[in-house]
Amino acid sequence: MALGLETKKSELKPLSTNKAVAEAAKDSNVDVVAAYPITPQTTVVERLAELIGEGELDAEIIHVESEHSALSAVIGASAMGARTFTATSSQGLALMHEILHIASGLRLPIVMSVATRALSAPISIFNDHSDIMNQRDTGWIIIFTSSAQETYDTIIQAYKIAENSNVLLPVMVAYDGYVMSHTIEPVEVLGKKVAEEYIPKKVSWNRLDPDRPITIGTITSPDYYYEFKYAQAKALESSLQHILEADSEFKKKYGRGYGAVEGYMMEDAEIAVLGTSSYFSNLKYAVDELRKKGVKAGAIKLRVYRPFPREQLYELIKGLRALGVIDRSISYGMTPSGPIALDLMSTYRYKNIPPIQSFVAGIGQRRMLIEDFVRIYEILERRASSNSINEETLFYGVKGIDL
Amino acid sequence: MTYELEKIKTLWDIPKEEHLVGGHSLCAGCTAATIVRHLLKVAGKNTIVVNATGCVEVSTTSFPYTAWRVPWLHVAFENAGAVASGVESAINALKIKGEIPVEKEINVIAIAGDGGSFDIGFQALSGLMERGHKVMFVIYDNEAYMNTGIQRSGATPFAAWTTTTPVTRRIRGEWRNKKDMFDIAIAHGIDYAATANPAYPVDMDSKFQKGLSKDGPSLVHVIMPCTTGWRFEPKYGITIAKLATETAVWVNMEYDVGNFSVTVPVKKRKHVREYLKLQGRYSHLSETEIELIQEQIDRKVEEINKRAGKEVIGPLEA
Numbered sequence: 146m147a148l149g150l151e152t153k154k155s156e157l158k159p160l161s162t163n164k165a166v167a168e169a170a171k172d173s174n175v176d177v178v179a180a181y182p183i184t185p186q187t188t189v190v191e192r193l194a195e196l197i198g199e200g201e202l203d204a205e206i207i208h209v210e211s212e213h214s215a216l217s218a219v220i221g222a223s224a225m226g227a228r229t230f231t232a233t234s235s236q237g238l239a240l241m242h243e244i245l246h247i248a249s250g251l252r253l254p255i256v257m258s259v260a261t262r263a264l265s266a267p268i269s270i271f272n273d274h275s276d277i278m279n280q281r282d283t284g285w286i287i288i289f290t291s292s293a294q295e296t297y298d299t300i301i302q303a304y305k306i307a308e309n310s311n312v313l314l315p316v317m318v319a320y321d322g323y324v325m326s327h328t329i330e331p332v333e334v335l336g337k338k339v340a341e342e343y344i345p346k347k348v349s350w351n352r353l354d355p356d357r358p359i360t361i362g363t364i365t366s367p368d369y370y371y372e373f374k375y376a377q378a379k380a381l382e383s384s385l386q387h388i389l390e391a392d393s394e395f396k397k398k399y400g401r402g403y404g405a406v407e408g409y410m411m412e413d414a415e416i417a418v419l420g421t422s423s424y425f426s427n428l429k430y431a432v433d434e435l436r437k438k439g440v441k442a443g444a445i446k447l448r449v450y451r452p453f454p455r456e457q458l459y460e461l462i463k464g465l466r467a468l469g470v471i472d473r474s475i476s477y478g479m480t481p482s483g484p485i486a487l488d489l490m491s492t493y494r495y496k497n498i499p500p501i502q503s504f505v506a507g508i509g510q511r512r513m514l515i516e517d518f519v520r521i522y523e524i525l526e527r528r529a530s531s532n533s534i535n536e537e538t539l540f541y542g543v544k545g546i547d548l
Numbered sequence: 549m550t551y552e553l554e555k556i557k558t559l560w561d562i563p564k565e566e567h568l569v570g571g572h573s574l575c576a577g578c579t580a581a582t583i584v585r586h587l588l589k590v591a592g593k594n595t596i597v598v599n600a601t602g603c604v605e606v607s608t609t610s611f612p613y614t615a616w617r618v619p620w621l622h623v624a625f626e627n628a629g630a631v632a633s634g635v636e637s638a639i640n641a642l643k644i645k646g647e648i649p650v651e652k653e654i655n656v657i658a659i660a661g662d663g664g665s666f667d668i669g670f671q672a673l674s675g676l677m678e679r680g681h682k683v684m685f686v687i688y689d690n691e692a693y694m695n696t697g698i699q700r701s702g703a704t705p706f707a708a709w710t711t712t713t714p715v716t717r718r719i720r721g722e723w724r725n726k727k728d729m730f731d732i733a734i735a736h737g738i739d740y741a742a743t744a745n746p747a748y749p750v751d752m753d754s755k756f757q758k759g760l761s762k763d764g765p766s767l768v769h770v771i772m773p774c775t776t777g778w779r780f781e782p783k784y785g786i787t788i789a790k791l792a793t794e795t796a797v798w799v800n801m802e803y804d805v806g807n808f809s810v811t812v813p814v815k816k817r818k819h820v821r822e823y824l825k826l827q828g829r830y831s832h833l834s835e836t837e838i839e840l841i842q843e844q845i846d847r848k849v850e851e852i853n854k855r856a857g858k859e860v861i862g863p864l865e866a
Contacts, residue, residue, distance in 0.1 A: 176641040179634060203644050205637035210675035214630035217623055217672065221598065221634025224621050227641055229634075247623055353619035353635065355594045355654060360614035362622035364606045 155399075160332040162325040165293040166232065166258045166318075167192035168332070169300035171202040173256075174340035176227035179207035179218035183237040184270045185322040186260045190232060212237035216244040216255075223253040224361055226352040228304065231255065234322055235262035238276045242283070248315045249284030249377065251362060254307030254350060255315040256300060257285075260326040261422070261473075263509045271510030272322040274421070274473040278484045284377055286316040286384055287451040289421040293330040296320050298401055301339055305391040310349040312384045314377075319450075321423040323510065335399060343398055385452045405454035407446040408461045410436065414443025416525055417462070418469040418518070419485070421447050424507070431518035442522050447485065455492050462489075465499040467529035469521060472538075473507045482538040490536070500534040506541040517542065524548050556590070556754045563589045572615040574607040577775040577782025579789060580688045582746045584659065587686055590756040593618060595655040598632040600664030601625035603695045604688065625664055629672030632658040632683040655760050656682065661772075662689045662703035666727050670702075677736035677765045684759040684766045687729065690774035698777040702727045705797075706844065707837060708829045710777070715832040725844075733767040734803050740766035742802040742811075747789035751800055751811050758804065771798045779828020791823040796849050796861050810852060810860035817864050820845055 160168060166189045170178065178197075180190040196202045205222075209215045212233050219229040233241065238259055248255050261277050263269040281287065286306060290296040296318060303316040320326065340346070351359055365373065389405060396402030409429045411417060420428050428444035435442040445461050445468075447454075462468050472483025481487055486503030502525050507513050521541060528534045539548050554561055567588035574581045580603055588595065595618045599605045605622050608615040623631045636656045642648040658676070660669050665687040676683055692710045693699040700710040704722045709715050713722040733741040740762045744752035752770065759766035773788045775781070780788060792798035793812055797820060800812035820842045824830040833841075842864075849861045 176645065177634065177637050179630075179637075203641070205641040207633055207637050208679060209630060209633070210671055210678075214627060214633075214672050214675055217627035217630035218634035218637070220623050221621065221631035221636075222638035222641075223634075225596070225635050225638035225642070226647070227638035229638075243624060244627070251623075353596050353621060355596065355619060358593075358617055358619045360609050360616050360620045362620075363609040363611040363614065365611040369611050 155333050155335050157331050157333050159329050160293055161188065161327050161329050162293040162296045162320050163188040163260065163327065164192050165297040165332045166300055167196060168334050169297045170230045171196045172335055172337055172339045173228065173230070173301055173304050173344060174202070174337060174346070175204050175230045177205045177207065177219060177222035177229045178231065179209050179215045179222070180231050180233065181209050181212045181215045181237060183212070183234045185262060185326045186232045186234040186237070186258070188326070189258060189260070212240045213244060216241045216248060219255050220244065220248055220251065220253055223255050224251070224353050226348045228346055229255050230257070232258040232260070234260045235264055235276045238280060239264060242280065245280055245283035245285060250373070252313040252350065252377070252380070253315060254304070254313055256303040256307055257315065257317050258296070258300060259317050259319040260322040261319050262322040269509040272324055273508050273510060275475070277317070277319045278474040280317070281451055281484065284314065284381060285451065286314055286381065286388065288316065288318050288449050289447065290318060290320045291422055291425045291446060293325065293328070293332045294401070295403055296325070297332050297334065298395060298399070299403070301335070301344065302391045302395050304344045305394070306384065306388050308344070308347070308349050309387045309391070312380060312387050313350050314380055314384060319422065324423045343395065381452050385449065385454060388449055403448055405449040405457045406461060407448060409444040411443040411445065411461055413441055415441040415466045416468070416522065416529060417443035417445050417465055418471060418521055418525065419445040419447055420471045421450070421485070424471060424513070427513065427515060427518050430515045431522060434515065434519050435522055440522065440526065453488060453492060459493065459496065462498060467502065467525055467534060468499050469502045469504055469525040471504045471506050471521065473505070475505055475508070480536050480538065486538065500529065502528055502534045503536070503538040504541050505538050511542045513542065556750060556757055559750060562586070562749065562753055563592070565589060565592070567593060567595070567617040568608070569615050569617060571613065572608040573610060574603065575776050575782070577785050578603070579746050579772050579774070579785040580604050580690070583688050583752070583770050583772060586746070586749055586753050587657065587756050588618060590753050591655045591657060591760060594653055595657060596621070596635055598628050598635060598656070598658045600628035600658070600660035600669055602661035602664050603690070604659060604661070606695060626668040627672045628658040628660045628664055628669055629674070629676035629685065632656055632685070633676050633679065633681045636681045636683050655684070658683055658685045660685070660687055661695070662687060662691060662701050663693050666702040666729060674736065677733060677738050677767070680764045682762070682764055684756070684768065686756070687767070687769045688772040689769060690772045690777060691726070692777050694774050694777040707833060707841060709832060710829070720832060721829070729767070729769050730801060730803070738765045738767065739805050740803065742768050743798065743800055744768055744770045745789050745793050745798055745800055746770065746772070747786050747793065748800060748812055755802065777829070779831070780826050784826055788823065788826055791818065791826070794818045795820045795823045796845050797823050799852055799861065801852070808855055810856050813860040815862045817849070817862060819864060
C-alpha cells in the first residue's frame with residue numbers, strides 16, 4: 146500500500162475510527178476545536194482533549210454547552226482565520242441544522258466528523274444514516290468513509306479541499322457509528338509532517354482583521370441574495386474536481402487514494418449493489434460468496450455524496466443488468482423511500498441505466514450479516530429476472546416481513 | 549491589560565473617533581445607535597464585534613453597505629455568545645502559534661438585543677460567561693422583539709403593551725415581571741457586570757471601559773428606549789431614558805469583583821407616572837395600576853439600598 150519514500154516514517158497504530166479522527170485533526174494541526182458530547186462521537190473529543198493536554202497539539206478546546214454552539218463557535222474561530230474542527234452525531238447534527246446552512250453560506254472551511262446514528266423518536270443510540278441524510282441540502286461537502294484508515298486520510302484531505310480558494314466550503318466526513326467509531330483497526334498515521342507537506346496553512350478565506358475591517362454575515366435584499374446562493378451552488382458542484390485533485394495528490398504523496406466512487410469486481414459484473422460506509426466492506430464479502438456460486442455480482446461504494454459524482458458513478462453502473470441501492474434512512478412519504486436510490490433515479494433520468502431496486506436496511510442498526518447482504522443480491526437477481534423491479538422500496542429486515 | 553485610554557470621567561474624555569458611521573437604517577430617534585456609537589468610541593479600532601440577529605444587525609449591514617469600521621460578524625439570533633467564544637479562542641490559539649502578535653490587544657464584543665440575550669440567546673450567553681472567555685457582552689434592551697414588530701420578550705416589564713400582550717378584554721399588557729440579567733450574570737462568577745443608560749453617557753462609557761479591561765467575561769446591560777415599540781415621539785428617547793433612572797425604574801449599578809455599587813445615585817425619586825405617561829405602551833394604565841407599579845419600584849429601591857448598605861436611591865419627591 147505504502148509506495149512513496151515519504152511514507153517510511155509513518156507509523157501503524159491500532160485505532161478506532163473515532164481515535165483515528167482525533168489523530169487526523171491533530172496531524173492537521175487544527176487551531177480551535179469545539180464540540181459537545183454525544184454518543185457515539187464522544188471519544189473523538191476525549192482523545193483530542195488528551196492530545197491537547199499532553200502538548201501534542203497546540204489548539205484551543207471550547208467546551209460548548211450544545212452542538213448548536215459548537216458549530217457557532219467554530220464559525221467564529223474560522224472567521225478569525227483559525228483552522229477548525231468539530232465532531233458530532235445524530236441529534237447533535239440535527240441541532241446544528243440551522244448553523245450548517247450558515248457555515249456553508251459564509252463559505253468557511255470548517256471540517257466536521259460525523260459518527261452516523263439514528264434519530265429520535267423513539268430514541269436509538271445505534272447506527273443508521275437518518276442524521277446525515279437530513280443534512281444533505283445544507284451546502285456542505287459530504288464524504289462517506291469505509292475504514293478507520295480512510296477516515297484518517299479523508300479528514301486530512303478535507304482541509305485541503307475546504308481551504309482551496311476555488312472551493313471554500315465546509316466538509317463533513319461521515320462514518321458508521323459504533324460499527325466503525327468503536328472498532329479498532331490498524332491505521333497508518335502520517336504524523337504532524339502532513340500539515341507542513343500536504344496542507345500547509347494559508348488563510349485563503351475572508352477573515353476578521355482589525356487592520357482590514359470587513360463585515361461578514363450581512364443582510365441582503367432580493368436584489369442580491371440569489372447571486373450568493375447561485376455562487377454557492379456552483380462552488381459545490383465544481384468542488385468535485387478539487388476533491389479528486391486533493392485525493393490524487395494525497396495518493397502521490399502517501400500511497401493511498403479513494404476516488405469519488407469505488408467498484409469491487411465491477412469489470413464483468415451483471416448485477417451490483419451500492420452501499421455507503423461500512424456496508425461496502427460487507428458487500429464485498431457477499432460478492433465473494435456469490436462469485437463462488439457463479440453469480441456475476443459486483444459492489445459499489447459511494448464515497449463522495451455531495452457533490453454527487455454523477456459521471457464517475459455512471460461509468461460503474463451503465464452496463465449492469467440490475468442495480469440495488471441500500472439506504473439506511475427513510476424519506477418518509479416518498480417512493481422510493483431511500484434517498485440515495487431517489488438521487489440515482491432522478492440524476493440518470495435521461496440516461497440509459499439499468500433498473501434500480503431501492504432497499505432500506507439497517508435502520509437503528511438492525512443486524513445485517515454477510516448472509517443478509519447475499520440475500521439482498523438474491524432478491525435483486527430474482528426481481529431482475531422476473532422484470533418486477535419498480536420504484537417501490539423493499540424494507541429489508543423488518544420483523545414479520547418476508548421479501 | 550494595557551489599556552491606552554484615559555479613564556472616562558467627563559464628556560471631554562470620550563474619544564472623538566467614530567467606528568459606527570451614519571447612513572444606516574435604524575429608526576429616527578433610535579437609541580441603539582447612540583449606545584453602539586459610544587461603545588465603539590470606547591473600544592477603538594482594535595475590536596471585533598459579534599452581533600446577534602436583531603435591529604442593530606439588520607439596520608447597519610444592508611448589503612452592499614456597512615456602517616461598521618471595525619471587523620463585524622453576524623451568524624444567527626441565538627448564538628452570539630458561542631460565536632464570540634470562538635473568535636476569542638481563535639485569537640488565543642493564533643497568538644500561541646505566532647500568527648497574531650502576542651502583544652496585539654484585540655477586544656471581542658458581543659452585541660445582542662434582549663431577545664438575543666434574555667431569551668433565545670440565553671444558553672450561549674451563559675456558556676460564554678461560565679467558560680470565562682474574555683468577551684464583553686453588551687445587551688441593548690428595548691424590552692420586546694422590536695425587529696419583528698413589538699412582541700413581548702423575557703425583558704418586557706409588567707403592564708407594558710406589546711403586540712402579543714395586547715390590551716384587550718382579558719389581557720392588559722404584560723402580566724409578568726422582567727428577568728433580572730444583572731444578578732444572573734453575577735451568579736456565573738464573572739468579575740464585572742453593570743447596568744447602564746445612554747442618558748448618562750459618562751457612566752455608560754466608563755462601564756464599557758471597565759468591562760473591556762477585565763481578563764474574563766463582562767456584561768453590560770443597557771436600557772434602550774425604542775420610539776417605535778414604546779410608542780413615543782422620536783425626540784423623547786433620551787428624555788425617557790433619563791426619566792427611567794430618575795424614577796428608579798432603571799438603576800445604574802455595577803458589580804466589580806465582589807463590590808456592588810449604584811453608580812448614579814438619585815437623591816429624590818420622581819413618581820413613575822412621569823416615566824409612564826410619555827409612552828404609548830402604557831397609555832391604557834389606570835391610576836390603580838400605576839400605583840401598583842410604583843409600589844413594585846418602592847420595594848425594589850428598598851432592596852437596592854439594603855444591598856448598597858446606604859440610601860443611594862432616595863424617597864419619592866413630595
